[in-house]
Amino acid sequence: TLPTASKSFALTNFTANAEEPLLSFRDGKTFLGKYNYGNGKVYVSATSLEKGSSTLPQIPEIFVPLLYKASISSSGARQVAYTIGLDDQLETLNQITETDLVFKLSGQNGEFIPGQRNLGNKTVLSLDENLNTSGFYDLQLGEGAPLAVYGFNYNRKESNLAYLGLDDLAELPKDRFSVLSNTARADLSQIVGEQAEGISYWRWCIILALIFLGIESLLIRFWKA
CATH class of the missing domain: 2.60.40 (Immunoglobulin-like)
Known part of the structure; x- marks a missing residue:
């Protein structure tokens, strides 16, 4: 629930005070504003905090954080x-x-x-x-x-990791790296091993040899028949 006001004053924005609206009415006018004053801050409400003027104090989920933030930002803390x-x-x-x-x-x-x-x-x-x-x-x-x-x-910007998408990788030369698709990730260990040792063809040779031996035995058996 947002706060409402039954009556309010018009706040004038002075450029020298650098107004920062914290809450605004629907017409854009400032409900609650923060202003610079010397080394501190001044918070000005366009309406009284009395019960008949505004419902802001009756909404703790808004009013309490406002008071907490105001006390912190006005404490004169400096950047160290x-x-x-x-x-x-x-x-x-x-x-x-x-x-x-x-x-x-x-x-x-x-x-x-x-x-x-x-x-x-x-x-x-x-x-x-x-x-x-x-x-x-x-x-x-x-x-x-x-x-x-x-x-x-020191600036820790180098620790912020940035990643290239597949489209960006596709535009780069492939002489130093390979791009693995999502379907190839399941066989990642096999792919890495093949790139390190080369593709092993001996398994295929044994499989083909067994297939041809089976075909040969079938041909000899049925050819005689």
């Missing part, structure tokens, strides 16, 4: 794990009070000063080719104590 070659920047709170101080990242293989630019109350650090080894890196401002620790991992 990054992928080398995939994530090219990280954000940190702007704590520069002196112009001659800069952020630096230090790990087991040394330290380097990333590119940095101020964006409001945040500082965006650009990760370049200097960061090419996985591990934990301390974020420092000048020679002060570490402000945060970030983990950088």
Whole structure:
């Protein structure tokens, strides 16, 4: 059951606040929206949560997860794990009070000063080719104590297996592999053995020899008769 509202207010979307509609009315207007505010989030409902105004609080399978997700996303949690070659920047709170101080990242293989630019109350650090080894890196401002620790991992994209279909395999040269049909999979061990040792014809020779001996004995027997 979806929530309903008997009366509501019209929410104005401010571009600077980056509205994210969580629930919408049938006409597309926002029922419940999430907005950026400083380093946190603000959740605004177009209707009161009183019983006579909305049925949203009376639907626990929707209302309770909304409260849980809102509490998690508004807790100020920051990203602490990054992928080398995939994530090219990280954000940190702007704590520069002196112009001659800069952020630096230090790990087991040394330290380097990333590119940095101020964006409001945040500082965006650009990760370049200097960061090419996985591990934990301390974020420092000048020679002060570490402000945060970030983990950088190698890109595991090579572990994502991708498969070719039969049509794609049919277009490839067959000098290095063979394509087995579904009917041939039952005799896979035999096929592998034949490819490794060659096709064994001696069984067929014995079978044919026995057949011809049988035919010969029948001809001799009935020919005399």
